[in-house]
Amino acid sequence: MTAPFVLLVDDEVPFVETMTKRLEKREVNVETAFSGQEALDALDKSRDIDVVILDVKMPGMDGIETLQKIKSSHPLIEVVMLTAHATVETAIDGMKLGAFDYLMKPCDMKQLMAKIEEATHKKRKQEEKIREARVQEVISKRGF
Amino acid sequence: MNDEKQLANPYYQSLNRKIILTIISVSIIPMILVSSTIYLQFRSSYHEKVYDHLRELVGKHKDDIDNFLRERLTDIRIMARSFGYKSLSNESFLQERLAAHQQEYGPYFVDLGVINSKGEQIAYAGPFKLGKAQYSDAKWFNEVLRDKYVISDVFLGLRGLPHFIVAVRNSTDDQTWILRATIDFVAFNTLVENMRLGQTGFAFILNKEGKPQTGPITKPSLSTLPNKNIYNEFLSNSSSNPKEIHITVKPDSANHESIYVTAGLKNGSWLLVYQQRVADAFADLDKTFKITSIIMLLGPLAVIIMAFTLSRMIVKRIAISDEEKQLMNETVVEAGRLASVGELAAGVAHEINNPVAIMVEEAGWLGDLLEDGCKDENIPEFNRAIKQIKTQGKRCKEITQKLLSFARKTDDTVQDIEINELLEELVALSAQRAKYSLVEITTNFEKNLPLLKLSLSELQQVFLNLINNALDAMEVSGGSLKLATRQKEKYIIVEICDTGEGIPEANLNRIFDPFFTTKSVGKGSGLGLSICYGIIDKMQGKIEVQSTVGKGTTFNVFLPISSEDLSGT
Numbered sequence: 161m162t163a164p165f166v167l168l169v170d171d172e173v174p175f176v177e178t179m180t181k182r183l184e185k186r187e188v189n190v191e192t193a194f195s196g197q198e199a200l201d202a203l204d205k206s207r208d209i210d211v212v213i214l215d216v217k218m219p220g221m222d223g224i225e226t227l228q229k230i231k232s233s234h235p236l237i238e239v240v241m242l243t244a245h246a247t248v249e250t251a252i253d254g255m256k257l258g259a260f261d262y263l264m265k266p267c268d269m270k271q272l273m274a275k276i277e278e279a280t281h282k283k284r285k286q287e288e289k290i291r292e293a294r295v296q297e298v299i300s301k302r303g304f
Numbered sequence: 305m306n307d308e309k310q311l312a313n314p315y316y317q318s319l320n321r322k323i324i325l326t327i328i329s330v331s332i333i334p335m336i337l338v339s340s341t342i343y344l345q346f347r348s349s350y351h352e353k354v355y356d357h358l359r360e361l362v363g364k365h366k367d368d369i370d371n372f373l374r375e376r377l378t379d380i381r382i383m384a385r386s387f388g389y390k391s392l393s394n395e396s397f398l399q400e401r402l403a404a405h406q407q408e409y410g411p412y413f414v415d416l417g418v419i420n421s422k423g424e425q426i427a428y429a430g431p432f433k434l435g436k437a438q439y440s441d442a443k444w445f446n447e448v449l450r451d452k453y454v455i456s457d458v459f460l461g462l463r464g465l466p467h468f469i470v471a472v473r474n475s476t477d478d479q480t481w482i483l484r485a486t487i488d489f490v491a492f493n494t495l496v497e498n499m500r501l502g503q504t505g506f507a508f509i510l511n512k513e514g515k516p517q518t519g520p521i522t523k524p525s526l527s528t529l530p531n532k533n534i535y536n537e538f539l540s541n542s543s544s545n546p547k548e549i550h551i552t553v554k555p556d557s558a559n560h561e562s563i564y565v566t567a568g569l570k571n572g573s574w575l576l577v578y579q580q581r582v583a584d585a586f587a588d589l590d591k592t593f594k595i596t597s598i599i600m601l602l603g604p605l606a607v608i609i610m611a612f613t614l615s616r617m618i619v620k621r622i623a624i625s626d627e628e629k630q631l632m633n634e635t636v637v638e639a640g641r642l643a644s645v646g647e648l649a650a651g652v653a654h655e656i657n658n659p660v661a662i663m664v665e666e667a668g669w670l671g672d673l674l675e676d677g678c679k680d681e682n683i684p685e686f687n688r689a690i691k692q693i694k695t696q697g698k699r700c701k702e703i704t705q706k707l708l709s710f711a712r713k714t715d716d717t718v719q720d721i722e723i724n725e726l727l728e729e730l731v732a733l734s735a736q737r738a739k740y741s742l743v744e745i746t747t748n749f750e751k752n753l754p755l756l757k758l759s760l761s762e763l764q765q766v767f768l769n770l771i772n773n774a775l776d777a778m779e780v781s782g783g784s785l786k787l788a789t790r791q792k793e794k795y796i797i798v799e800i801c802d803t804g805e806g807i808p809e810a811n812l813n814r815i816f817d818p819f820f821t822t823k824s825v826g827k828g829s830g831l832g833l834s835i836c837y838g839i840i841d842k843m844q845g846k847i848e849v850q851s852t853v854g855k856g857t858t859f860n861v862f863l864p865i866s867s868e869d870l871s872g873t
Contacts, residue, residue: 172658174692178665185672219739244657265657266664 164280165189165208169199169226170215170242186273196221196229203234210280213272215265216243216250224254231258236286238279242267316619323615324608331607336600343596350589358501358565358585359549362578365499365507366549366567372495373455373570376412376487377470379405381453383416384474384483392483393418398429414467414486419445421480430486432463448473448482455570457511458489458518465489468517493518496576502587504562505580512573553582633838636818640765640835655736656703659696666693720755723796723863726763727787734771741775742782750790757866762839769832770800770859776823777804777857795845795862806853815849 166188170176173194180190191206193199196218203209212230216223227239241262243251251262260279263272383401384392391397402416415430423440439445444456448471458468471484496518499507509517549567556562556579563585565578583590666689673682731745738745756763774785783803790797807815814820816837821830840847845864851857 172662174696175658175662175665178662178669178689178692182665182669182672217740220742222740244653266661269668 163187163189164276165191165206165210166276167191167193167199167202167206167209167212169193169196169212169218171195171218172215182269183276186269188273188276195219196223196226199226200229200233203230203237209237210283211260211276212237212239213276214239214241214259216241216254224250224257227254227257227259236283236290238283240272240275240279313623316623319622320615320619323618324611327611327614328604328608331611332604335603335607339596339600343593346592347589350586350592354585355551355563358563358578358580359551361499361501362507362565362567362576363549365496365578366569366576369495369509369569369576372412372492373470375409376485377453377455377472379409379413380416380470380483380485381472384472389418389474389476389479389481393427393481395427395429398427402429410491412488412491414488417484419471419482419484421449421482426481434462437462444469444471444484445482448484457515457574468492499578501580502584504584505578507576507578509569510575510577517574556581636831637762637765637835637838640769640831643831652703652733652736656700659699659703662696663693666690666696717759718757719760721758721760721763723753723756723763723789723798724749724751726760727767727789727798730764730767730771731787733768734775737775738785741779743775743778744784746784746786748786748788750788753789753791753796754865756796756863758843758863762843763863766836766839766861767798767800769836770861773832774800774802774804774857777802777806781805783856791865794865794867796865798861798863799858800861801856801858803856806855806857807849807851808853809851812849812851816847 166183168176168179168183168190169192170179171194176192176194180192183190189208191202191209193202197220199212199214203212214223214226214230218226221229223241223243227241230237230239235258238260239254239258241251241254241259242265243262244265248262248264251259254262260282261275263275383405387397387401392401398416398418402413405413415428415432415434417425417429417434417437418427419425419439423438423442423445425434425437425439428434428437442461443459444454447456448454452473454469454471456468456471458466460466467486467489469484469486471482473480473482496507496509499505507518511517549565552564552566553561554564561582563580563582567576568574569576670686670689673685676682727747727749731747735745771785771787778785781804785803786799786801788799788801790799811820811822815833817830818834819830820834823830837847840861840863843864845862848860848862849857850860
């Protein structure tokens, strides 16, 4: 499996920077965004993103709203929510809206990596299925 | 002991006074009204009764005396007609008649005399030696010649003793003669003297000139003796209508208020006067008045004592319940404070979590680097990470310190407060929450405001609450929150103006009610504004609110400046 491509979204710049370094060291491709809108823009630009790591609490467009928009425009992309204790409820709301999972912030790197891999795996499997379905469709149309 | 101290509080003292006054006025005024009405009614009817009684008494005696005089006159008229001049001019026969009369009717006649038309006494029977007395100059003699009958006034006459006579003129056997009898003065006096009532009531008779015709047996003091000036009026009154009985009240010669009852006798030529001092006549009334007065004195006294005890009990009870209420209020305020702190904490938790997350990541990154071994090229990265951890640590410290200043227990000790400083702190504390709600906080503080002498934690609570509410109102839409302070007369006015959803007019006068909330269940206790109101009210300030739905809400908090500070600026 090729390295997962992650979009990291958080309004805390130092957090994003350090996390990027750590993820890159673990051979994850990282794209960053500092607000919900930036995240949506980044997704529109780069089609290879597998997983979005999304902070729930952000000024302006918050995590939940961003999640809804991501899910509606890029349904295959998996979203892992990052949340503080006080906003666990919001994270659960996020799961209901189709988030892959949530993690308490600050999070354990091993756990995070595991989630990223799981999510990437799931996303790619879905894509595989879709591709196969398309192939099947083409084959049946061609009449093989 | 604590109670005593509380009761000394001016509020309770004035309450105490009010209760006492109410009880006293409500019970004593009707009591006075009722008693005085009853007393006055009783007095007037008693007066009437006494006057009626006296009128009756005097009337009866007047009749008795008139009858007595008429009877005596009749006696000698019958005597004269029955026996004639011849028999009566015989002294021994006359003596016999006198004895017979005295035996038959009582010792009313002292003596009898037969007098011829020239005034010479022909015959005499009686205890005095008046043999050939000459009466031609006597007043009564002239009167009897003119009027046929006479009852004379009292005079001393030949015998030198006060007496009066009845005489009748007869014309028989071709000559005019007169039969005369002397009335026993003592017996006659008894008729009048018997009229004695109480201690000062006595009666007497006056003639037309105002000379007394009877004298009290028990020697009355000079002061009570008939005074001519006083009686003249009666004399002139009574002659107009001799049948009438008059009652007047005027001071007697010794200046005691006295009742005078007068009635005409002898067709108005004599006057029966009954005199009694008012105090004596109304002695019973006086007694009643004294009893009433004692009751009127003791009753209110009892009422006053009761009023004092009762009001003290009531006020004590009120003081206790006030204290309990105060305690309860404190509990509610404390609960409200914790609620607002909790609300704040939710916002702050995320704020703390961010730097913590950064620090953990930096630490993780350092760990990652160390796994590769100590390479010199990594040293700047180490330094950067350590600096970042320090920065984020400081951030945490600031937040926790801000939060700690609220977590302290409420104390309402009064201290000097710089209101602008307090608001700045609160703004800093709320900044993170505001940022997530896209609310811009602007401040416009008037400089050099006087210090407030109020409780810091209470003020913090009030403004934290108001700011939280404003941020709640703008949570969805964002907006701007303006805080302004200014001084106006003896208040510092803090204006908190949001551009949130506004409060519907129907709710506007309910927002300060406890447990009134429009937030969903579990989100708001409905205590926040009610507590704010309570705190500000306690400080003798006030809160005003204006709101337009869709445009926003403005709270104006008026904080009183203590008078000494006011004079200082």
